[in-house]
Amino acid sequence: MSFWRRKKREGELDDEVRSHLEMAAKERANRGEATDEANRAARREFGNVGLVKEVTQDQWGWRWLEEFFSDLRFGARTLRKSSSFTAVAVLTLALGIGANTAIFSYVNAWMIKPLPYPRAERLMVFLSHDTKKGWTREGLTSTASFLDFQEQNTSFEQTALWTGWNFNLTGDGAPALVEGGQVSWNYFEALGVKPVLGRTFTPDEDQAGAGHVAILGQGLWQGRFAGDRNIIGRNITIDGEPYTVVGVMPGTFQFPLMGLANLWTPLALIDKARADRGSSSLTAFGRLRTGITPEQAGAESAAIFGRLEKQFPQTNANLTLLVGSMTDEIARKEGAPEVMICFCIVGLILLIACANVANLMLARATNRTKEFAVRGALGASGRRLARQLLTESMLLFFLGGIAGALFGLWGMHWIESEISGRVRGYLVNYGHVELDTTTLGFTLGMALLCGLVFGLAPAYENSRLNLNYTLKEASGQTSGSKRSARLRRIFVAAEIALAVLVLISTTLLVKSFLISARSSPGYNPANVMVAQLALPKTKYAEEPRQRNFSEDVLARIHALPQVVAVGVASSVPFGGFGQSVEVEAAEKPAPQPGERRGARFTAVSTDYFSAMQMGLVKGRLFDAADAQGGAPSAIINETLARHFWPNEDPIGHQVRFGQQHTVCTIVGVVRDIKMYDLRPRPERQMYVPLAQFPSATLGFVVRTAGNSTTMATAIRDTIWAVDRDQPISSVEPLETLMVVVDAGNRVLTELMVFFGLLAMFLGVIGIYGVMSDLVSQRTHEIGIRIALGASPPQVMGMVIGQGMKLALLGIVGGVLSALGATRPLATMLYQVTPNDPLTFIAVPIVFAVVVVAACYVPARRAMRVDPVVALRYE
Amino acid sequence: MAEKRVKYQNRIELLQGTLDLLILQTLQWGAQHGYGISVAIRNRSGEILQVDTGSLYPALHRLEKQKWIAAEWKVSENKQRAKYYRLTATGKKQLTRERSKWSQLSDAIAGVLQPGEK
Numbered sequence: 001m002s003f004w005r006r007k008k009r010e011g012e013l014d015d016e017v018r019s020h021l022e023m024a025a026k027e028r029a030n031r032g033e034a035t036d037e038a039n040r041a042a043r044r045e046f047g048n049v050g051l052v053k054e055v056t057q058d059q060w061g062w063r064w065l066e067e068f069f070s071d072l073r074f075g076a077r078t079l080r081k082s083s084s085f086t087a088v089a090v091l092t093l094a095l096g097i098g099a100n101t102a103i104f105s106y107v108n109a110w111m112i113k114p115l116p117y118p119r120a121e122r123l124m125v126f127l128s129h130d131t132k133k134g135w136t137r138e139g140l141t142s143t144a145s146f147l148d149f150q151e152q153n154t155s156f157e158q159t160a161l162w163t164g165w166n167f168n169l170t171g172d173g174a175p176a177l178v179e180g181g182q183v184s185w186n187y188f189e190a191l192g193v194k195p196v197l198g199r200t201f202t203p204d205e206d207q208a209g210a211g212h213v214a215i216l217g218q219g220l221w222q223g224r225f226a227g228d229r230n231i232i233g234r235n236i237t238i239d240g241e242p243y244t245v246v247g248v249m250p251g252t253f254q255f256p257l258m259g260l261a262n263l264w265t266p267l268a269l270i271d272k273a274r275a276d277r278g279s280s281s282l283t284a285f286g287r288l289r290t291g292i293t294p295e296q297a298g299a300e301s302a303a304i305f306g307r308l309e310k311q312f313p314q315t316n317a318n319l320t321l322l323v324g325s326m327t328d329e330i331a332r333k334e335g336a337p338e339v340m341i342c343f344c345i346v347g348l349i350l351l352i353a354c355a356n357v358a359n360l361m362l363a364r365a366t367n368r369t370k371e372f373a374v375r376g377a378l379g380a381s382g383r384r385l386a387r388q389l390l391t392e393s394m395l396l397f398f399l400g401g402i403a404g405a406l407f408g409l410w411g412m413h414w415i416e417s418e419i420s421g422r423v424r425g426y427l428v429n430y431g432h433v434e435l436d437t438t439t440l441g442f443t444l445g446m447a448l449l450c451g452l453v454f455g456l457a458p459a460y461e462n463s464r465l466n467l468n469y470t471l472k473e474a475s476g477q478t479s480g481s482k483r484s485a486r487l488r489r490i491f492v493a494a495e496i497a498l499a500v501l502v503l504i505s506t507t508l509l510v511k512s513f514l515i516s517a518r519s520s521p522g523y524n525p526a527n528v529m530v531a532q533l534a535l536p537k538t539k540y541a542e543e544p545r546q547r548n549f550s551e552d553v554l555a556r557i558h559a560l561p562q563v564v565a566v567g568v569a570s571s572v573p574f575g576g577f578g579q580s581v582e583v584e585a586a587e588k589p590a591p592q593p594g595e596r597r598g599a600r601f602t603a604v605s606t607d608y609f610s611a612m613q614m615g616l617v618k619g620r621l622f623d624a625a626d627a628q629g630g631a632p633s634a635i636i637n638e639t640l641a642r643h644f645w646p647n648e649d650p651i652g653h654q655v656r657f658g659q660q661h662t663v664c665t666i667v668g669v670v671r672d673i674k675m676y677d678l679r680p681r682p683e684r685q686m687y688v689p690l691a692q693f694p695s696a697t698l699g700f701v702v703r704t705a706g707n708s709t710t711m712a713t714a715i716r717d718t719i720w721a722v723d724r725d726q727p728i729s730s731v732e733p734l735e736t737l738m739v740v741v742d743a744g745n746r747v748l749t750e751l752m753v754f755f756g757l758l759a760m761f762l763g764v765i766g767i768y769g770v771m772s773d774l775v776s777q778r779t780h781e782i783g784i785r786i787a788l789g790a791s792p793p794q795v796m797g798m799v800i801g802q803g804m805k806l807a808l809l810g811i812v813g814g815v816l817s818a819l820g821a822t823r824p825l826a827t828m829l830y831q832v833t834p835n836d837p838l839t840f841i842a843v844p845i846v847f848a849v850v851v852v853a854a855c856y857v858p859a860r861r862a863m864r865v866d867p868v869v870a871l872r873y874e
Numbered sequence: 875m876a877e878k879r880v881k882y883q884n885r886i887e888l889l890q891g892t893l894d895l896l897i898l899q900t901l902q903w904g905a906q907h908g909y910g911i912s913v914a915i916r917n918r919s920g921e922i923l924q925v926d927t928g929s930l931y932p933a934l935h936r937l938e939k940q941k942w943i944a945a946e947w948k949v950s951e952n953k954q955r956a957k958y959y960r961l962t963a964t965g966k967k968q969l970t971r972e973r974s975k976w977s978q979l980s981d982a983i984a985g986v987l988q989p990g991e992k
Contacts, residue, residue, distance in 0.1 A: 012957070013931075015947075019956045020909040020927070026952060027913075046927050056931040059939065 006066065013053055021046060067384075068391065075392035079399075085364055086396065089357045092765070093400025093447070094407045095758060096353025099346040101408025101443045102415065105433040106339050110331050112438070115428065116252070118192040119287075123326040124156075124294060125257070126284045126301075132318040138257075138329070140280035141319050143273060145308050149321065152304050155297035158190035159286035162255075166576060167263050168536050168727040171237040173224055175727035177533065179425075180217070180263035181255075187264070188215075190287050191255065197221075198232040198247030201266050205246075211268025214243040218251035220262040238265065240538030256330045257283070260425030278315045279659075285326055298323040334427050335744050341825065342748070345505060345755050348498050350450070352759055355495040356766045357400070358454040359488050361393060363773050365458040366484060372462045386463035393455025394448055401447025408443065409435050418747045420740045457487055492770045493810040496847070499763030500814025504843050505822055506756035508836060512829040513749040519680050521573070521738070522673030523612040527564075527704050528734040531715050532575050533726055535696040546694040547628070549722060554605060556718045557702055562711065565703045567608030570601075570695035573675045574737040576729060577697040583686060585644040586654035586663050599640055599684035600675055601657070603693040609635075609670065611701050619651045619668030626667075626689040633689060634664035637672045640684040655686065664688060678742045679830050701734070760850065763810075768854040771803045775858040782862050783870025792863040799862045803855035804848070811844045893925065893933050895976055898961060898969040901943060905960035907950065908934055934959060942968045 021042050028038035046052070057063070079086045114120045126146070129136045140146050140161075150159050161184040169176045185206035188195070196218060205213050214236065216225070225231055235242045243265065255261065267282070288297055305320040372385055412433050424430040433439075461484050540546045550568050557566045571577040581601040606622045617638060626633045634655055641650045650666050657664070670687070674680060700719075704711050712731040719728055739746070775782070782795060790798075822834040832839075900906060900914045911934075912925050937943045942965035948958045961969070 015955070016908060016931075016957045019907070019954060022954055023907075023909045023950070023952070023956065026954070048928075052927045052931055055928055056935050059932050059935040 006060070006062070009060065010057070013056060017046075017049060017053065067387070071388045071391035072395060074388065075395045078392060079396060082364065085360060086399075089360050089396055090400045090403050092353050092356050092360075092762065093397060093450075094403035095762070096346075096350040097401055097404025097443060097447055097450075098407030098411060099755065099758070100343075100350050100446060101405055101435070101439060102411035103339065103342045103346050104442050105408070105412050105435065105439045106415075107343055108436070108438050108442075109433045110334050110336055110339060110428055113428075115327055115330065116254070120327060121325070122288045122290075123191070124286050124288060124297065124323045125326045125329045126286065127322045127324050127329075129320050129322045130318050131320060136322060139283045140321075142277050142315060143269070143280040143282060144275050144277040145305070145312075145316060145319075146280065146282070146284055146321070147274060148308060149301065149304050153297075153300055155289060155292045155300050156286035157289045158186055159284060160184045160187045160190040161267060161282045161284050162187055162258065163267070163282050164258050164261075165265075166534060166729075167265070168239045168534060169224070169236065169263075170240065170725045170727065175725050176224070177727045177729045178220065178263045179259065180261040180265075181258050182267045183264050184267055188249070190285070192287075193249065193253050195247040196250040198245070200247055206266040206268055208268055208270045208274075211266035212241065212243050213246045213266065214238060215247040215249060215264045216245055217249050217253070217262035221248045238263075239536040254425070254428075254430065256334070256426050256428055257285075257326075258425070260422060277312055286323075294323055294325065330428065335748075338744070338748055338828065341505075341509075341828070342751060342755075345502055345752075348502050349755060349759050349762070350446070352495045352498050352502075352762045352766070354450045354454045355491040355498075356762055356769070357396070358457060359491050359766060359769055361396075361455065361458040362461065362484050362488050362491075363769070365389075365462045368462060382463040386459045389459035389462055390452065390455045393458065394451035397447045397451025397455070398444065401444045404447065405435060405440060405443045408439075415747060415751075418743065418750070420743050422740055423743050457484075488770055488773075489806055492766050493806055493813065495766050496763050496807055496810025496851075497813035497817065499759040500811050500843060500847055501818045501821060502759035503756045503847065504814070504818040504839055505825065506752040506759075507839050507843055508822060508825060508829060508832055508834065509752045510749055510756070511836070511839065512832040513745055515832065516679040516830045517742075521678075522671050523573070523614045525734040525738060527706070528612070529702045529704060529711050529715060529731055530572050530575060530699055530734050530737060531702070531719065531731040532572065532577065532697070532699045532729040533719070534577070535698065535726070537696060539723075539725075540696060543694045546696060547691065550605070550690065550694075550698055552722050553700065553719055554607075556721065557700065557715060560711075560714055560718065562705045563702055564705050565607060565611035566700065567611035568605045568690065568698050568700045569608050570603040570690065570693075570697055570699070572699035572701055572734070573673060574734070574741050575699050577699065578676065581657045581686075583640070583655050583657040583684070586656045588644075597643070597684065599636075599657070599686045602685070602687050603690040603695045604687050605690045608687075608690075608701065611703050612673075613703075614673060615671040617669045617671060618649065619666070621668055621670075622687075622689045626692060628691050630692065632662065632664040632692055633667045635668040635670055635687040636666055637670055637683075637685040639672055639682045640686055641669050643684060657686070674738075676741070678738065678745065760847065763847075764850050764854045767803060767807060767851055768857070770806070771799065771855050771858040772861075774802065775799060775862045778862075779865055779870045782865045783867040786865060787867035787871065795865075796859040796863045799859040800852060800855045803851060803859075807848065807851040811847055815840060815844055891972070892976070893929060894937060895969070895972040896923070896925075897930075897933060897937060898942065898965060898972060901959060901961040901965070902969060905946075905948075905958045907956040907958050909956070911959070937965075940968075941965075 021039075024042035024045065025035075025038045028041055029035055033041065043049075115123070117123060125138065126140065127136050127138055128141045146161070153159070162181050163183075165180055165182045167178045167180055169178050183201075185201040185203050188200040195215065198215075200215065201213065205211055216231070221227060221231055225234075225236075228234065231245050231248060234245050236245060237243070249264075286297075288294065301321045301323055305316070309316045309319070375385065376382070412435070416431060416433065419427070419431045535546055535549060540549065554566055554568055557563060571579060579601045580598045583597060583599045583601075604622065606624070606626070609616070609621045619635075622633065622635065636650065636655070644650065644655075645653060650669060652666065654663050654665050656662065672680070672682065672685065675683065675685065700715070702711065702715060715731050716728055719726060785795060785798075786792075818840070819835060826834045896915050897911060900911050900918075903914075906914065908927075908930060912927070912930055915923055915925055934943070938945055938959070942962060943959045944962050945957050945959050947955060950956050
């Protein structure tokens with residue numbers, strides 16, 4: 001029987017019963033009874049009309065659904081009636097559930113949803129691995145070896161190479177530096193992405209000397225080229241040379257490993273690059289053939305590289321290529337581990353919030369025992385009452401879930417706004433997350449599940465009352481059951497333990513971040529503007545031209561007002577360029593392939609060190625003596641000095657570096673500086689004079705006297721005064737560059753502060769609620785104590801003591817669990833151990849103090865109890 | 875309160891099969907409304923079987939759900955509107971089945987009660 005026609009059938013049943021009664025009454029009247037008497041007798045004979053109707057309706061089935069709806073209606077009414085309880089509960093749940101929603105949206109976007117390529121699970125990245133040293137890193141170590149692998153392997157249907165690149169675009173507008181990549185011809189095919197206009201590269205275009213074609217990104221096409229309908233076949237000028245546009249990629253295309261990219265050209269490797277067996281600047285990925293597993297591909301790669309190792313022991317010793325899932329690699333680089341830590345923490349916070357709400361519900365249940373006793377006396381079965389209470393709690397949690405979804409949405413927007421432009425390129429979907437069906441489903445499902453689990457306790461409580469006892473109790477003196485009170489105490493102790501655990505974890509992470517952020521970068525980044533550019537090799541093929549350019553610009557910038565100092569280097573910290581070379585001590589024998597050491601390599605002008613305010617430790621800085629044609633000199637940092645000459649003065653010794661094995665004499669030692677990582681990490685760094693080693697990439701650092709808002713334009717104009725067509729990257733303060741790179745850590749830290757405070761706040765509210773209720777329920781007892789002579793401080797001490805006992809239990813539990821639980825954080829902590837004693841002592845103390853403060857208010861209330869009133873008020 | 879419910883359930887259970895039989899049989903003599911059926915059963919059983927409404931109406935609705943009887947609102951002789959039930963074709967077959975079940979049952983009980991072979 002259909003559910004929807006129920007209303008109609010209920011009406012029909014009413015009519016049927018009414019007609020029965022009328023006929024029975026009529027017949028009695030015909031036999032002589034008075035109308036009133038007949039009616040009453042007919043009714044009596046019929047029986048309990050309501051009960052008969054109910055029993056009959058049972059036959060229709062679907063009763064459970066009808067009861068569910070009536071439970072919902074009733075639940076909504078009761079929730080509306082106790083609006084303050086509902087408001088507090090929904091708000092608490094909104095905070096707990098909302099945090100989960102926000103973090104889950106990232107878990108979903110980064111770890112559950114597949115990459116936006118067809119059959120993305122078949123895409124693998126190649127990682128270089130040293131079997132002896134044990135390190136693994138992205139990128140190849142040997143181009144020639146990979147090309148051999150490409151030929152010999154059978155596991156992959158496509159393998160592609162790429163490297164990030166910055167292109168100088170001139171003509172068609174102001175000169176601009178466009179980010180993109182140089183890629184092998186099958187790069188787009190291997191990913192499975194189709195262009196929105198034109199085509200992708202052909203194998204011919206990927207040959208040495210041939211690669212003067214380009215593919216644009218949709219953003220670049222519509223921006224700089226104004227959506228030119230005839231863009232295919234048009235020539236554009238890249239690095240001073242003409243390139244033909246052959247295709248346009250859709251705006252939705254993104255390759256997170258490369259970052260932001262709007263322009264691609266073929267690699268077109270020259271023979272020397274192809275034959276390079278000792279090094280590589282490229283990264284590679286591949287698409288597995290159908291039927292081949294990643295393990296099989298990995299085994300084949302190990303075999304091939306084993307063979308190459310025997311063939312080329314000089315360059316390939318201990319080196320191999322691992323096969324890893326592209327999805328996992330991207331997730332790891334985005335920060336999936338950090339997201340998982342956040343996810344665990346917000347899960348704990350949700351438990352704390354639910355415990356709070358469960359306590360509120362238990363307290364409210366105590367106040368409703370009379371109501372349920374009466375309903376039980378009227379015939380409601382225990383199961384029916386329990387079902388109604390569960391429905392009510394699930395409704396409450398559902399409302400909390402909706403509020404949580406809204407709060408989570410706000411949180412997602414906030415997090416997204418904190419992620420800056422350049423970093424977005426490395427995040428799937430540019431770091432954008434939405435409240436899609438999966439996330440919404442998770443939110444509401446979580447809410448209902450919690451409602452079911454945490455609603456069980458109050459439901460059980462109120463559905464199994466001893467009716468006799470409860471109804472006889474004087475109103476206002478509801479005792480609640482012992483079980484309920486104990487349960488509330490257990491909940492509070494548990495949530496305090498969880499809150500302490502969360503607070504300890506978040507404090508560790510925040511402390512680690514503060515230590516690394518506070519530590520000096522080795523230079524003074526305040527009031528320093530940075531302008532970066534790359535001189536195109538067509539215009540600046542010869543070194544004298546490069547030298548002249550940089551000297552000219554330096555002189556002009558120096559002449560600008562407000563400029564205190566200026567220097568230039570081949571790459572600046574946290575900038576877009578960077579170079580590393582292999583370096584060795586000249587007097588020691590050449591190291592084995594696996595023993596080679598790299599160092600960050602920067603060519604600097606003579607004023608660079610003073611402009612950056614870097615510290616000199618030994619020897620001297622570069623000066624006029626280190627000019628073109630002079631003896632090649634070098635300055636190294638302390639880590640490099642310690643590495644090669646741990647016990648002697650490195651000044652005067654020589655280093656050998658690079659492909660050409662250039663030799664330089666060390667003239668000075670400087671302090672370590674932070675180059676690409678805000679966390680101080682010992683890194684070998686070396687500097688050579690720009691005059692002796694000119695560079696096509698240049699980063700100008702300009703220290704200004706004050707506010708540098710107008711400086712940016714001035715610097716840009718100065719550079720364009722020297723060369724009108726020189727594209728410049730944005731001119732920004734150095735501090736901005738540093739902040740941008742570290743955006744992820746900063747967001748994480750801000751979240752941790754929020755979560756820690758939230759956990760403590762919820763825990764404190766929990767204990768306040770329980771203590772407050774305790775005092776209310778024991779007003780009678782307290783009145784007696786005072787009447788018998790207890791002094792107010794004694795009463796206060798009693799209440800606070802009770803609260804402290806509970807809290808202490810929770811705090812100890814929290815600390816013990818934290819000892820073990822914080823171990824996974826070790827990789828993320830800098831200079832802080834997972835069991836940092838300071839944190840483990842400070843957090844419990846702070847918590848205890850806060851708990852005492854929370855108990856203070858109810859304790860004062862207890863103190864003020866008027867014994868006369870308390871004793872009289874039964 | 876709980877006991878009264880048990881009483882109802884017990885009464886329905888004991889009489890459920892038999893009550894169905896009585897109702898179907900009553901309807902074989904013509905369509906009738908709920909009040910009329912209860913009066914008919916009372917009269918025909920010589921005032922012994924007094925089916926109360928708490929058993930009758932659930933039974934009627936159950937039988938209607940099984941499609942053994944069909945219902946129609948008609949005006950009675952007394953110009954009152956009432957819901958009349960009538961036997962369907964499948965209902966007739968069910969009646970035959972119930973009657974034979976009842977005979978079997980009563981024969982079986984009689985066999986046990988008979989002062990028989992010791």
